Amino acid sequence: MQTENYLIRKPSLEKLFNNLISGGKTVIAPKAKGNLALFDKVQAFGEITEDYIVTTNSAKSVVFPRTEKLFSYHKSKEKTEITDASSSAFPDVILWGTRPCDAAAFVPLTDTFNGDYKDIIFNNRIEKVILLSFSCSRSDDSCFCTSVNSGPGNTSGSDVLFTKLSGCEYLAEVMTPKGQLLVSENIDLFETKTSEDKEKSLAVVATRFNQEEIQAKLQNLFENPVWDDKSRACLGCGSCAYVCPVCSCFDIQDEAHGNKGTRLRCWDSCGFSMFTLHTSGHNPRETQGARWRQRILHKFLYVPNKSKIAGCVGCGRCSRSCPADINILETLTSI
Amino acid sequence: MSNPNIYIPYLMKIEKITLEAPGVKTFRLKFENDEDAEAFSFKAGQFGEYSIMGVGESTFCIASSPTRKGYIECTFRQAGKVTSALALAEEGDVVGFRGPYGNTFPMDEWKGKNLLFIAGGIALPPMRCVIWNALDTRENYQDITIVYGAKSVDDLVYKDELAEWRTRPDVRLVTTVDPGGETSDWQGEVGFVPMILEKTAPKAENTIAIVCGPPIMIKFTFPVLEKLGFTEENIYTTLENRMKCGFGKCGRCNVGEVYVCKDGPVFSYEQLKMLPAEY
Numbered sequence: 001m002q003t004e005n006y007l008i009r010k011p012s013l014e015k016l017f018n019n020l021i022s023g024g025k026t027v028i029a030p031k032a033k034g035n036l037a038l039f040d041k042v043q044a045f046g047e048i049t050e051d052y053i054v055t056t057n058s059a060k061s062v063v064f065p066r067t068e069k070l071f072s073y074h075k076s077k078e079k080t081e082i083t084d085a086s087s088s089a090f091p092d093v094i095l096w097g098t099r100p101c102d103a104a105a106f107v108p109l110t111d112t113f114n115g116d117y118k119d120i121i122f123n124n125r126i127e128k129v130i131l132l133s134f135s136c137s138r139s140d141d142s143c144f145c146t147s148v149n150s151g152p153g154n155t156s157g158s159d160v161l162f163t164k165l166s167g168c169e170y171l172a173e174v175m176t177p178k179g180q181l182l183v184s185e186n187i188d189l190f191e192t193k194t195s196e197d198k199e200k201s202l203a204v205v206a207t208r209f210n211q212e213e214i215q216a217k218l219q220n221l222f223e224n225p226v227w228d229d230k231s232r233a234c235l236g237c238g239s240c241a242y243v244c245p246v247c248s249c250f251d252i253q254d255e256a257h258g259n260k261g262t263r264l265r266c267w268d269s270c271g272f273s274m275f276t277l278h279t280s281g282h283n284p285r286e287t288q289g290a291r292w293r294q295r296i297l298h299k300f301l302y303v304p305n306k307s308k309i310a311g312c313v314g315c316g317r318c319s320r321s322c323p324a325d326i327n328i329l330e331t332l333t334s335i
Numbered sequence: 336m337s338n339p340n341i342y343i344p345y346l347m348k349i350e351k352i353t354l355e356a357p358g359v360k361t362f363r364l365k366f367e368n369d370e371d372a373e374a375f376s377f378k379a380g381q382f383g384e385y386s387i388m389g390v391g392e393s394t395f396c397i398a399s400s401p402t403r404k405g406y407i408e409c410t411f412r413q414a415g416k417v418t419s420a421l422a423l424a425e426e427g428d429v430v431g432f433r434g435p436y437g438n439t440f441p442m443d444e445w446k447g448k449n450l451l452f453i454a455g456g457i458a459l460p461p462m463r464c465v466i467w468n469a470l471d472t473r474e475n476y477q478d479i480t481i482v483y484g485a486k487s488v489d490d491l492v493y494k495d496e497l498a499e500w501r502t503r504p505d506v507r508l509v510t511t512v513d514p515g516g517e518t519s520d521w522q523g524e525v526g527f528v529p530m531i532l533e534k535t536a537p538k539a540e541n542t543i544a545i546v547c548g549p550p551i552m553i554k555f556t557f558p559v560l561e562k563l564g565f566t567e568e569n570i571y572t573t574l575e576n577r578m579k580c581g582f583g584k585c586g587r588c589n590v591g592e593v594y595v596c597k598d599g600p601v602f603s604y605e606q607l608k609m610l611p612a613e614y
Contacts, residue, residue, distance in 0.1 A: 070340065070342040070343075071340065071342065071343050073388045073389075075388055075389075075429075079429070080346055080388060080429045082343060082344075082346070084338065084340050084343055085340070086339065086340040112584060113584070115583065115584075116582060116583055116597060117341055117582060118339075119341070119584070120339045120340050120341075121340065222591065222611045223611075248584075248586070249585055249586030249587065250579065250580075250584070250585050250586070251579055251585070252342070252391070252392055252579045252580065252585070253391060254386075254388065254389050254390055254391045255389075256388075256389030256390070261388060261389045263342065263386075263388075263392075265342070268579075268585070268586070268587075270586065270587070275577075275587050276576065276577050276587050276588075277577060278575070278576075278577055279414045279415040279418070280414070282550065284576060284590070284613045284614050285613065290613070294589075297591075298586070298589075301592070302589070302591075302592045305592060306592075
């Protein structure tokens with residue numbers, strides 16, 4: 001669809017928020033918690049913080065929760081009954097305050113869960129999610145969105161992208177039919193906008209590497225000392241995968257309570273030593289270096305080769321959250 | 336699978352349990368729902384996720400042949416959490432099964448050729464599916480040779496079937512046990528599979544070699560086959576890696592760019608040589 005541009009003022013943004021809440025939507029937005037900004041459920045406009053470059057956690061849990069019920073079962077002497085969790089009523093969610101990198105991550109996530117088969121639970125969830133993103137006016141040393149085909153004002157994945165133009169004026173770029181519907185339902189809050197002065201309001205994010213060049217180099221880099229060198233400090237804690245908005249590797253686990261229980265899909269990480277461990281004790285990725293290599297190759301070689309999209313959105317969360325100060329940029333710029 | 340939620344397993348009743356070797360059991364599983372049984376089909380080489388509700392899922396091949404309708408069989412060694420729970424199950428109990436997943440052995444392409452099966456230990460089950468598939472459509476293939484070895488006589492699986500294959504005029508069976516694993520009345524060979532293979536293999540001409548076994552056996556078997564004149568494209572194996580989903584999403588079974596669960600588990604040696612050592 002063709003992008004529609006509007007202008008909205010801060011008091012109207014608050015009204016929009018209130019309309020969404022009173023319309024029964026669940027709003028997930030950045031909320032201050034100690035020194036952190038975290039995506040969380042909010043009830044009042046005042047709960048939303050604007051003081052964040054990116055939140056510590058990503059927004060992926062809205063469509064790919066940390067623990068997702070796949071089905072529940074009930075065993076009795078006579079029979080086993082299964083209740084499908086995909087037919088549950090998933091909530092109408094407004095993701096408010098996602099950054100362009102957060103929104104861009106929904107593209108590879110959607111690709112993963114729709115490749116060879118359609119993951120019904122993921123699709124039932126994402127169908128009911130609307131992304132109201134906000135462009136970045138600030139960045140830090142960990143940001144590298146411009147190196148992975150994104151940017152501080154990139155619209156990819158967003159239904160509506162707001163860019164703060166002045167103290168109280170926001171440009172609203174309506175990108176999708178979902179966004180269009182939301183705006184049309186609240187059209188009295190929006191003003192027609194013709195001039196385009198978005199760029200000067202955006203943060204400057206330096207380009208750190210060329211993605212195509214990295215992809216080409218990685219093609220022949222499986223055996224290379226860089227993997228051990230750059231991962232020596234790795235604790236294998238999996239933080240990088242947990243905060244990553246794109247990482248979608250998962251485990252399947254059962255939780256039993258007597259003769260009832262559930263089968264769950266849970267976040268996992270290629271950084272964990274047990275991720276690929278065979279029951280025999282054999283481990284195809286025996287060292288942390290081999291696991292770090294998998295992480296980089298998956299995002300910058302395997303995904304782009306297969307789907308022609310990046311497996312990383314350059315949000316920098318992995319580098320900010322790493323307890324051992326491992327910086328993905330250091331690896332990428334050294335190869 | 337008729338259910339749009341791919342994670343919902345078929346419910347299967349354990350119809351028969353066979354103790355194959357110490358810690359190794361075969362389950363014959365029948366669909367609880369007749370419509371599921373009707374709709375289900377698979378091909379030689381495919382695998383599935385077998386589960387005990389409340390404990391979890393485990394990945395094994397379908398060990399029975401697609402030519403035997405109405406049931407599937409799996410053979411597993413009690414080793415981890417799920418296989419230990421499965422080992423406690425009794426005939427009549429219900430387990431879960433998701434599948435079939437993965438690619439297949441090219442049985443049609445092999446028509447008119449000799450087949451040489453080489454298996455070690457608990458790796459005979461994935462091969463058994465192919466062996467029975469070939470034997471049930473015997474007219475499609477020329478000479479069939481099976482070279483099978485285990486640590487000890489006790490560890491050989493499918494003892495009844497080995498006895499049957501031994502007496503069939505249209506199968507040549509060579510069994511071997513590792514040195515020290517033989518019993519006083521052992522009639523077969525003594526020695527490791529690659530050595531016995533070198534001694535007993537049929538000619539490589541017009542022959543497909545299908546190899547399955549522990550990594551160490553595979554490592555020493557491929558060079559023997561090459562020495563015997565087998566070309567890379569005529570040698571096949573089936574890989575194993577830890578899996579959760581079975582259809583290329585959970586992210587752990589990949590060998591480089593290739594997912595064992597959906598691009599495999601069946602690979603030719605030619606394909607295998609292109610992959611990094613990540614299995």
